[in-house]
Amino acid sequence: MDHKSLLRALLNKGYSQARMAQELDVKQPTISRWLTKDVKIEHENRLRIEELARENDLIQMDNEHSAPGISAGHNEIPEINVTGGLGGGGLTMVEAVANKGGMIFSKEAIRDTWKLPEWLLSRFNARSRDLAAFPVQGDSMAPTLDDGDVIFVDLRHLVPSPPGIYAMADEFGGVIVKRLEVVSRPGDDDIEISIISDNQKHARRNLMLSEIQIIGRYVGKFTT
Known part of the structure; x- marks a missing residue:
């Protein structure tokens, strides 16, 4: 089934164009154009x-985006193998970045999956597809x-506003978890x-967002 057919199938399931636009992080005229005109749908939008x-049970999860040996359903959260999924020089675990920042991870990076109850997802104000799980290593954020x-981690938040705890890639290709706070002036x-550690034995440092x-x-x- 091609992507235009998937959109039509969603309409048949009761989705309006406005609701599809909201779910896919695009404008409603974009949905209309995809449905009525012969236009190319960008890769990130096809994934969405x-x-x-x-x-909506219209297609099955394909093997290309599933972790080996793991049945990764739409309501499952990937746990990322930091050691195996990251390489020096960048986030090699990331296969694609969606319109508003959500990341899709390569199958080699996923070592397991989590399934959280709806009440907990509601408390996180997120859907399963917005989240990823990472193991904590070291004591820099103790006792938090x-x-x-x-x-x-909510993958939609790629700018430290409001200030809080964020996961980010370090210069060696690993993942670190730190408290981030904007200190520059507006303009x-x-x-x-x-970049702040809750453990006071670790010094803070400042970097540019870029x-x-x-x-x-x-x-x-x-917590185990």
Whole structure:
């Protein structure tokens, strides 16, 4: 089934064009154009359409986007293998970035999946597809986060506003979790970020926003 057919199938399921636009993070005229004209749908939007179709049982999760040996459904949250999923020089675990920042991870990066109850997702103000899980390593965020905790990160938040705890890529290709706060003044050419550890044994440092890559905002944790 092609992507235009998936959109029509969603209409048959009761979706309006306005609701589809909201779910896919595009404007309603874009949905109308996809449905009525012979236009190319960009890769990120095709992935979003497929994801929405899977949520409505219109297609099955394909093997290309599933972790080996794991049945990754639409309501499952990927736990990212930080060691295996990241390489020096960047986020090699990321396969695509959607319109508003949500990331889709490559199958090699996913080591397991989580399924959270709806009441907890509601408390996080997120859907499963907006989240990823990361294991905590080290004591830099103690006592807030301990070594061995698994944190849940909302991938839609790629700018540290409001200030809070965020996951980001470090310069060695790993993932670190820190408290981020904007310290530059409004109107400055570049935004300066203070990177803070809750453990006072670790010194804070400042970097420009253009020098860091934020993965998402911390929303909760599972403590072992």
